[in-house]
Amino acid sequence: MTQKALHNPIFQDVLDRFKKDLSKKEKDYFTNVTSFDELEKSIGDLQERQTVKRQARNLERLSPFLEAMKQWGQVVEVFCNSSEFVAFVWSFEKFQDVFNGLLDVYKEIGQNLPLLQQYQELFSNEPFMVRILSIIYEDILKFHRIAIKYYNQGLFKQFFKSTWKGQQTNFKHIIASIVRNRGLIESKARLIHEQAFGDSRQVEVDHHNENLRAFDDARRTADDHHAAQLDAFEEARQIAESEQERQIQLEEQKQCRRVFEWLRAPNTDIEHGHLLKIRNEYPNTGAWLLESKTLKEWIHPDYAKIPPLLWLKGIPGSGKTVLASLVVEEIRKLKRKPTVLFFYCRHDNPEFSTFPAIARGLLAQLLEQERHLLPYFDQECCTSKEPILQTPEKIQKLLDIALTHCKSAYIVLDGLDECKREDRKEISMWFRERVENPPHNEPRKLRCLFTSRDDGHGRKDLEDIETVTVGSSDIAKDLETFCQRQADLLRIKFQLTSDKADDIASAVSQRAAGQ
Known part of the structure; x- marks a missing residue:
């Protein structure tokens, strides 16, 4: 930030709050989009590519927004380095529905943003007007924060119908705030214009001094009124945002109840909690496993070996389940915070030993860690004819979509030997297929650890992947x-x-x- 930007820190404060929610990649994108000319060129290139493909999306809808933001930048450069502060247009060209929806929002925002150049001289000596400028800027960044978050969810084709309605509600609140603040700017400008007219009349008519004093008193009263209006608007906006957040939370709670009742997932947290208690009583249990080079490479987020599959094998009673819980907790310590999924199979309960049971358990864990999946799963729940999710094809589809959505996921499946042969084969084949055949651009997205006895079925299903054997010397201590x-x-x-x-x-x- 240049020294010039220090003239009024209010804009920097708004931008700093916005940047807190951005990833490094997103911050780099902001840094690269530094001028209005570059932005216009990128939009022109995009329109040309769409025209060639006969997929033009009427990018002229962006014009009102671009013109309004261009003028905003020219006005605000008096107070700060505007090249860093002017908002950008996020490109959604690969996703037609989302791109069209966002273009409509850009158009509506642009139509309601004030064109500020006509008021440029008013901002230099009017702190009230500068404050309004900063609030409009905050609204624009809030819109982009929502758009970025929505874009980063991925899988628009699956999620668009279930999530776009909620985003439109958020956008309406932002546009309403912009309209209110535009009204304040226009009202303030009319008042100043009326005073200027009164000043010119005073030059011509000296005996109107008393009238002019009355006019000045009226202006000061109006200034106070405008400031009070802005304070009231800000208070109302904060109240509306709090109420909106409350309504979102209530709706999310309703969705959670519906979806988790539909999943009817086995509770793996009970078993995991029991295993944590055992390890707390014996804190050094499994220390040898954490020193294993193979396990370290499998856990390391930058490990490049493909496919990242691992089989932890050993004789019955060698503590594989306790070790599996240890691995789960070790993954949770990673700084990048991947999605961590686990399941403990049990031979004495069909709800803990079949592929549908495992899948429902993992889906529940996914929803707890990836809450933005909830609207999509709620839509699937509400349109389903099953009171409890049971159809294998549907279960596989949902798990596939959820795993594909994760930026990074570790899966620990303990006790495959606790399952019947046909279930054991289905489980190992399905998860191996997902890990061994990832998209070309996401080679390290999924990792899976299996634990079981080193028996004939295990060697047939898993022997060609990396292994860690629980030997007698390992567990002696x-x-x-x-x-x-x-x-x-x-x-x-x-x-x-x-x-x-x-x-x-x-x-x-x-x-x-x-x-």
Whole structure:
């Protein structure tokens, strides 16, 4: 920011708040769009490409917005470096419905923005007018914040119908605020014009001094009235935004209840919580696994090996499920915060050992972490004829869409050997297919870890992927710690000597480790 921009920090404050929600990539995009001429050129190039493809979208709808923002930039450069502050047009040309919808919003905003050059001289000495300028700027950035967030969701074809209506409501509030502030500018300009006319009359007619004083008093009263109006508008806007946010939250709660009742997903959090409690009692359990080079490479966000599949295998009772929970928590520590999905299969419950059960469990977790998927899933729920989601094709479709939507997702599926053979095969094949055949531009998007016994079915389904084997030497320390703890409890309960308790712990841990 240049020294000139420091003349009035109000615009910088607005921009700084906007930038907080931007990713580095989005900030770079802003930096590159530095002039109105570059923006016009990019729009012209876009229109030319659309015309060649016979897909023209009437980009003339952008003209009112562009002209209004051009004049806004010319006026505001008195107070700051306008090249950094003028809003931009986000390109949605690949998605016809979204692009057309946004063009209509741009058109409506442009038609309601004041053309400020006609008032340019009024802003230099009127703090009231500068304040209105900053509020209009904040509204424009708010619109772009919504548009950017909407664009970054991806999968417009699936989500457009279920989400666009809600976005239109947000846009209407923004446009209403712009209309109110335009009215204040126009009212203030009329008052100043009337005073200027009164001043010229005073030059001609000296005996109108008393009338002029009355006029000045009226102007000061009007100034106070305008300031009070702006304060009232701002207060009303804040109240309206709070109410809008409350209504959004209420609607989201209704959607959540409908969708989660429709999914009827098995609760994996209970099992995960139980496993966390076990590991808290034995905090160093599985430390050897975290030092595994193979696991480190699988977890590392920049690991380039494709496909990123991993099989954690071991004999029954070797603690694979506890280790799976350890891996889940380790992934959650990543700074980039990927979507983390997990499921613990159980042979004694069909709700925990089939592909539909796993899929419904993962869908519930996805919705908890990716809330913007909720409107789409609510639409699917409301149009479904099933009170509970059961159709395999529908389940697969929803999980496919949800996983494709994630920027990055880690999936931990524990206990495949707990499932029947046909279910086990379906589960491993489906998830392998999604991980092994990603889109060309998203090669590291999905990663999947399977755990199971090293049996014939496991080798048939998983043996050609990277493996980590839970060996007796790996778990010896964990078993020794566990047995020592249990031996201490026995010593206290039966009043044994310490030596006797240590002998018990040593014998049990060696036998358990196969030594």
